Amino acid sequence: MSLCYAYYPGCSGLGTSLEYDISTRALCRNLGIELVDIPDWNCCGSTPAHAVDHLLSACLVGRNLGIADDMAEARELDGIITPCPSCLKNLKTTQYRLADPEFHRKVELVVGRPLRADLPIKSVLQVVVEDLGLQALAQLVKAPLAGLKVVPYYGCIMVRPPRIMQFDDPENPMALDNLLTELGAEVLPFPLKTDCCGASLGTTRKDVIAKLSGRILDAAEEAGADAIVTACPLCQMNLDMRQSQINKANHSGHNMPVFYYSQLAGLAAGQGETSTMLDKLCVSPRPLLAALAGHTGEGA
Amino acid sequence: MNIGVFVCHCGSNIAGTVDTEAVAKAALSFREVVFATDTMYACSEPGQAGIVDAIKTYDLDGVVVASCTPRMHEATFRRTLERAGLNKYMFEMANIREHVSWVGKDMEANTRKASELVHMAVEKLRRNDYLEAGEFEINKRVMVIGGGVAGIQAALDCADGGLEVILVEREPSIGGKMSKLDKTFPTVDCSSCILGPKMVDVAQHPNITLYTLSEVDSVKGFVGNFDVTVRRKAAYVDWDACTGCGECTTKCPSKKTPDRFNEFIGNTTAINIPFPQAIPKKASINADACIKLTKGKCGVCAKVCPTEAIRFDQQDELITERVGAIIAATGYDLFDFTKYGQYGGGRYPDVITSMQYERLLSASGPTEGHIKRPSDGAEPKDIVFIQCVGSRDKSIGRPYCSGFCCMYTAKQTILTKDHMPDSQSYVFYMDIRSPGKNYDEFTRRAMEEYGARYIRGRVSAIQPKNGRYLVKGADTLLGQQVEVEADLVVLAVGAEAAKGSNELAEKLRISYDPYGFFMEGHPKLKPVETNTAGIYLAGSCQGPKDIPSSVAQGDAAAAKVLVLFSKDKLASDPQVSNVKLVRCIGCGKCESVCPFGAIEMVDFRGMPKASVIETVCQGCGVCTAACPQGAIQLRHFTDNQILAEVNTLCL
Ligand SMILES: Cc1cc2nc3c(=O)[nH]c(=O)nc-3n(C[C@H](O)[C@H](O)[C@H](O)COP(=O)(O)OP(=O)(O)OC[C@H]3O[C@@H](n4cnc5c(N)ncnc54)[C@H](O)[C@@H]3O)c2cc1C
Ligand code: SF4
Numbered sequence: 001m002s003l004c005y006a007y008y009p010g011c012s013g014l015g016t017s018l019e020y021d022i023s024t025r026a027l028c029r030n031l032g033i034e035l036v037d038i039p040d041w042n043c044c045g046s047t048p049a050h051a052v053d054h055l056l057s058a059c060l061v062g063r064n065l066g067i068a069d070d071m072a073e074a075r076e077l078d079g080i081i082t083p084c085p086s087c088l089k090n091l092k093t094t095q096y097r098l099a100d101p102e103f104h105r106k107v108e109l110v111v112g113r114p115l116r117a118d119l120p121i122k123s124v125l126q127v128v129v130e131d132l133g134l135q136a137l138a139q140l141v142k143a144p145l146a147g148l149k150v151v152p153y154y155g156c157i158m159v160r161p162p163r164i165m166q167f168d169d170p171e172n173p174m175a176l177d178n179l180l181t182e183l184g185a186e187v188l189p190f191p192l193k194t195d196c197c198g199a200s201l202g203t204t205r206k207d208v209i210a211k212l213s214g215r216i217l218d219a220a221e222e223a224g225a226d227a228i229v230t231a232c233p234l235c236q237m238n239l240d241m242r243q244s245q246i247n248k249a250n251h252s253g254h255n256m257p258v259f260y261y262s263q264l265a266g267l268a269a270g271q272g273e274t275s276t277m278l279d280k281l282c283v284s285p286r287p288l289l290a291a292l293a294g295h296t297g298e299g300a
Numbered sequence: 301m302n303i304g305v306f307v308c309h310c311g312s313n314i315a316g317t318v319d320t321e322a323v324a325k326a327a328l329s330f331r332e333v334v335f336a337t338d339t340m341y342a343c344s345e346p347g348q349a350g351i352v353d354a355i356k357t358y359d360l361d362g363v364v365v366a367s368c369t370p371r372m373h374e375a376t377f378r379r380t381l382e383r384a385g386l387n388k389y390m391f392e393m394a395n396i397r398e399h400v401s402w403v404g405k406d407m408e409a410n411t412r413k414a415s416e417l418v419h420m421a422v423e424k425l426r427r428n429d430y431l432e433a434g435e436f437e438i439n440k441r442v443m444v445i446g447g448g449v450a451g452i453q454a455a456l457d458c459a460d461g462g463l464e465v466i467l468v469e470r471e472p473s474i475g476g477k478m479s480k481l482d483k484t485f486p487t488v489d490c491s492s493c494i495l496g497p498k499m500v501d502v503a504q505h506p507n508i509t510l511y512t513l514s515e516v517d518s519v520k521g522f523v524g525n526f527d528v529t530v531r532r533k534a535a536y537v538d539w540d541a542c543t544g545c546g547e548c549t550t551k552c553p554s555k556k557t558p559d560r561f562n563e564f565i566g567n568t569t570a571i572n573i574p575f576p577q578a579i580p581k582k583a584s585i586n587a588d589a590c591i592k593l594t595k596g597k598c599g600v601c602a603k604v605c606p607t608e609a610i611r612f613d614q615q616d617e618l619i620t621e622r623v624g625a626i627i628a629a630t631g632y633d634l635f636d637f638t639k640y641g642q643y644g645g646g647r648y649p650d651v652i653t654s655m656q657y658e659r660l661l662s663a664s665g666p667t668e669g670h671i672k673r674p675s676d677g678a679e680p681k682d683i684v685f686i687q688c689v690g691s692r693d694k695s696i697g698r699p700y701c702s703g704f705c706c707m708y709t710a711k712q713t714i715l716t717k718d719h720m721p722d723s724q725s726y727v728f729y730m731d732i733r734s735p736g737k738n739y740d741e742f743t744r745r746a747m748e749e750y751g752a753r754y755i756r757g758r759v760s761a762i763q764p765k766n767g768r769y770l771v772k773g774a775d776t777l778l779g780q781q782v783e784v785e786a787d788l789v790v791l792a793v794g795a796e797a798a799k800g801s802n803e804l805a806e807k808l809r810i811s812y813d814p815y816g817f818f819m820e821g822h823p824k825l826k827p828v829e830t831n832t833a834g835i836y837l838a839g840s841c842q843g844p845k846d847i848p849s850s851v852a853q854g855d856a857a858a859a860k861v862l863v864l865f866s867k868d869k870l871a872s873d874p875q876v877s878n879v880k881l882v883r884c885i886g887c888g889k890c891e892s893v894c895p896f897g898a899i900e901m902v903d904f905r906g907m908p909k910a911s912v913i914e915t916v917c918q919g920c921g922v923c924t925a926a927c928p929q930g931a932i933q934l935r936h937f938t939d940n941q942i943l944a945e946v947n948t949l950c951l
């Protein structure tokens with residue numbers, strides 16, 4: 001069974017989290033998952049749109065869903081996937097709201113086309129863990145991440161709200177835990193795995209980020225982790241790029257690499273640092289990786 | 301035939317949305333109806349007197365009452381007819397309350413539907429026969445299923461009343477949850493001190509036969525004559541020989557066996573006696589943990605047992621007991637606390653359940669009454685109690701209140717302070733529900749005299765922090781978020797139906813609610829009866845109950861059995877199947893469909909014919925539908941009667 005999905009990279013995938021997008025595409029390629037980009041996709045509105053107007057938000061997403069409908073006419077698709085939990089939440093919430101005929105009619109009116117919007121929508125993580133299964137991942141591992149102690153950080157929207165996201169346990173998800181274990185890393189229990197990092201308040205209220213993301217860094221440190229592993233561009237940015245700001249605000253001294261799980265999957269598959277784009281991380285993982293023999297300096 | 305029709309107002313219950321006068325008027329036009337009237341409360345004394353008068357005045361042969369469900373008053377009205385000298389089966393009821401007035405508001409439509417229902421009843425009544433009830437002997441023995449405090453109480457009452465009692469308990473000892481408790485609210489007296497003597501009474505009572513480690517396998521028969529097959533599970537010990545000396549338990553090398561009685565805090569041996577006061581005090585082997593039974597080696601217990609009681613080859617045994625009544629007292633189980641991922645139950649060693657905490661408090665528990673954290677054995681100082689874990693939460697399918705958790709949490713904070721005067725308890729609660737006698741005073745004492753800090757609000761998450769736990773929640777009275785650091789967290793897990801209770805209900809043919817608790821006959825007026833004659837309920841199997849109410853129900857169920865057995869014979873229901881021999885072709889279809897085994901094939905002049913065992917037949921009518929010849933008919937619900945009803949409606 002080979003899987004083929006309409007791929008929605010999301011805006012940050014082309015900018016701030018280019019490394020997530022690139023390494024995700026590599027992971028999918030390695031696993032034999034075919035990705036077809038949704039042509040001419042537009043921004044889903046991310047956080048601002050749905051906070052202002054549900055109809056606006058649904059229409060932004062609706063246009064993308066419509067294009068995916070057309071793609072599904074042309075060839076068989078297993079669904080729509082995206083690496084970004086925020087895009088995912090907007091896609092799924094819209095699909096959920098479209099079940100209301102009245103709302104559906106309004107969205108079609110604005111988008112100016114009929115919408116089926118019936119393709120299954122999932123995160124890349126969910127497809128890898130649930131549809132493909134961890135056994136497939138195991139076959140990929142050439143250089144197990146032995147000795148690497150990590151805590152998985154899901155962020156607050158990957159699995160919530162449960163009624164819409166329909167993925168894993170909303171209070172204690174295990175998908176990333178299991179995936180990372182399969183890659184050979186030592187996964188430590190992490191009580192804050194679904195706590196909020198402060199999300200987009202980073203632009204307006206740095207104090208909130210310092211408090212919330214700071215707590216996550218503290219907890220990771222206390223758990224004895226070498227690194228945090230994320231699946232969300234915004235979480236990654238708050239924890240990684242703002243780490244020095246947080247240190248300053250909290251008088252802490254964290255120096256903890258914050259990876260995307262897809263980067264680690266690339267490393268474990270033996271791709272080396274360059275193709276996994278580890279140099280895009282703000283907190284350099286180089287000393288850490290140097291300390292772990294076997295994962296350094298291949299420079300693929 | 302002269303038929304009279306009485307249309308009940310039921311106050312405004314029916315008359316509010318049905319024009320009862322118009323229904324009565326319509327009834328006068330139905331065939332053979334010679335009298336029809338509407339009446340305020342047909343079931344009241346004047347209402348019934350009106351029916352008796354009309355029967356005499358108009359020389360009625362049959363009566364239709366249009367009112368509530370037959371479940372409520374069919375028996376009442378049948379007695380009314382008998383008082384007026386009519387056969388009680390010349391009565392029909394049209395349900396125009398549950399089926400009409402309570403489900404629709406359109407007066408015109410309701411009135412039409414009510415008239416149609418009355419018309420159907422009249423047409424059926426025109427084809428009714430005089431039926432006579434027979435009599436049958438009853439077996440004055442009673443089975444109590446479940447040996448918790450409710451079952452024990454019921455068993456002792458029945459036995460003291462002179463009945464022979466069979467008490468069936470699936471655990472190795474009786475006592476139920478109460479035997480695991482340390483002290484009991486609201487008096488804080490020692491649980492085993494008040495339960496222990498009762499358990500001993502059960503063991504010593506000449507009228508009580510006790511089967512522990514046993515479950516009901518099947519139930520056949522009917523009120524007065526149930527045949528219950530009990531599966532006595534293998535204990536791998538001959539209990540006649542075992543003296544309970546405990547020699548085997550001290551020598552058994554399999555010492556890491558999960559300790560059920562201690563709620564899996566600490567371990568026990570593969571062969572064990574669950575607790576010192578166990579009744580019966582006999583050893584039994586946990587087959588999953590026994591080295592001999594899993595690997596074929598060891599056998600130490602057999603070598604050390606002074607009475608040679610060990611039987612590794614023992615098998616389950618089936619015993620059939622004939623009883624006249626059954627009391628179900630199977631209690632409750634506790635909510636699986638791992639379902640709240642945010643509380644870390646099952647992952648964090650020092651997040652435990654209330655029942656585990658009871659075991660920690662108990663002098664006979666795994667820590668001999670010293671409160672120790674499971675993780676490191678240290679004495680905790682700050683303890684957080686979280687109420688409503690698995691209660692009053694629709695999102696996990698437990699919308700109901702478990703009833704006793706507010707009280708036992710208060711009790712546990714009081715006991716905690718007694719054990720460790722410098723400790724501090726925090727209680728997260730939703731509301732305090734303590735309506736029993738001396739109950740509110742009790743919870744206040746916990747707060748005011750014992751200094752437990754009560755915080756109104758749910759906990760959102762528990763996180764380990766520096767070897768302790770950070771409990772995050774909201775104080776909804778202050779309207780702000782709170783965080784409390786704790787050494788130990790106790791989850792007040794709610795009650796849910798006992799495991800396997802649905803299967804048992806199906807064997808007993810009683811109903812259960814959506815959560816698996818057994819249904820009483822009437823929520824207000826028949827609290828310990830079920831809709832199946834001869835089967836009664838006691839204790840928490842009907843819904844969460846504290847000890848006082850469980851005991852009261854045990855008493856009540858026993859009283860009901862004694863009332864039932866106060867007669868030597870019971871009237872049999874004549875509404876059973878009946879075979880027309882000339883039509884029966886002996887195909888045996890009825891026999892194969894009857895769910896009660898009430899039909900046997902007999903030889904009649906060399907030909908096979910069906911024959912109904914009338915006392916076993918429950919009148920379900922499945923056979924009537926299956927018979928290709930129309931040879932087997934349910935009395936009072938014949939094909940002709942049902943067709944007449946359908947035709948009235950459709951033609
Ligand atoms: C932590 C905690 C503390 C409590 N403290 C108090 C207190 O201080 N005061 C108070 O009044 N109440 C207290 N309660 C409530 C108390 O436990 C109940 O009121 C009482 O146990 C109910 O008794 P029962 O006989 O109905 O049920 P149970 O005690 O549950 O007994 C039922 C019995 O039936 C058996 N059984 C179940 N199914 C079957 C089957 N299919 N076949 C055969 N046997 C079966 C079970 O093994 C069990 O022995 C507390 C409850 C908890 C959880
Ligand atoms: S089985 Fe034997 S050794 Fe064990 S308690 Fe019974 S009599 Fe004693």
Ligand code: SF4
Nearest residue numbers: 552571590591592601
């Ligand atoms: S045979 Fe089984 S029960 Fe007996 S001592 Fe050995 S392990 Fe224990």
